[in-house]
Amino acid sequence: MASAPQKPSAVIDAHHHVWDLDANRHPWLSDEPPIPFRYGDYSAIRKSYMPADYRRDTAGWPVTASVYVEAEWERSNALSESRWIAAVAAEHGLPSAVVAWCDLADPGAAELLAAHAAIPIVRGIRHKPAAAASAGDARRGQPGSMDDPAWREGYAQLARNGLSYDLQTPWWHLDAAAELARDLPETQIIINHTALPADRSPEALAAWRRALETAAAQPNIALKISGIGRPGIAWAQAGNAAIIRDAIAIFGVERAMFASNFPVDSLVGDFDTIFSGFLAATADRSEEDRMRLFHDNAARLYRL
Structure with missing residues (x-):
């Protein structure tokens, strides 16, 4: 392979988090015992992580803008997450955009989505649909999945509020994502x-x-390349x-x-690596x- 070229003149980090565990409750970061996690032991990130920490981690890279993605606050307080991040951005100059959270199958989804959309920094929503633990267990039409009529009813509200959709799901559910994108083409999906x-x-x-090919056949689906670490293995290009x-x-x-998916992916490698x-x-x-x-x-898809 050819040697690495020069760093780009500007970077938008399309996915990261910040959190203040003294001020806000994140059950997965605060409660005991810790939840099972795809990177294994995540005790190293169970502490506050604020813009100064993020800037320290990204030093040496020309990060000019960034996208905050919901960090699993206490779910009953989802609107406060967006408001808190907007205040953090106003004070610290980042993040530049927010992907908020809403349970799309909840009867109150339309009201919450409208409230999120009224906050200027909010660009989209992430809500993880129901997913199988393995490809062999995957079944279409499960409650809470992308096939669920109630879930789809909430999803349909995204376009009405000018919001995109960040989809976190294993690749074995991308057939459902492709059908969702086809059926509701006015909403941008970002895997x-x-x-x-x-x-x-x-x-x-x-x-x-x-599975990626199935999803990519729909023009309103894009992909974030991130989160590709593996537990117990240092992040390496090889x-x-x-x-x-x-x-x-x-x-x-x-x-x-x-x-970057920072600070989560700091469990497998530093930002520069x-x-x-x-x-x-x-x-x-x-x-x-x-x-x-x-x-x-990222500038185009998150309207920065």
Whole structure:
């Protein structure tokens, strides 16, 4: 592979979090015992993480804007999360956009979505639909899934409020996502964390690629390349470059973007390691293509 090119002149980090555990309750970060987590032991991030911490982690990279994604606050207080982040942004200059939370199947979803949308910094919603633990267990039509009529009724409210949808689900549910995108084409879907290709066996990766192809056939679906670490394994280009290149090849440079998922992904690598890996994996791309992946696509999709 060619050597890594120069860093881009500007970066938009399309997915990160901040939290103040002294001021706000996040059950997964505060309560005991800790929940089962895909990166294993996450005790290192069970502490406050604020813009100064994020800036320290991203030092050396020209991060000019960023996207905050909901961080699993106490769910009864979801609107307060958006309001708190808007205040943090006003004080600290980041994040630049917010992806808030709403239970799309809840009878009160329309009211909450309208309230989120009234906060200027809010651009979209993330609500993780019901998902199977493995590809073999996946079944269509489950309650709370993307097939659920009640869930879809809430989803239909996104376009009415000018909101996009961040989808975090394993790749074995991307057939449902493709149908959702086809049926409701006015809503932009942004798949989180590369659709979670945790199993790196040849068979699983082949199925992951086919699932991405199914999703990418819908023009209103984009992909965030992030969250590709594995428990107990340090983030390394050798283990992740093929994932990055395959994802870009399937979605194209116009519908893919890079994101840190910090501080969560600090469990597997520091910011420089991960973003240098993104850079090295795209060394054969033009500077214009890299700017799309590191900056321009996030600016367009999150309306920055």
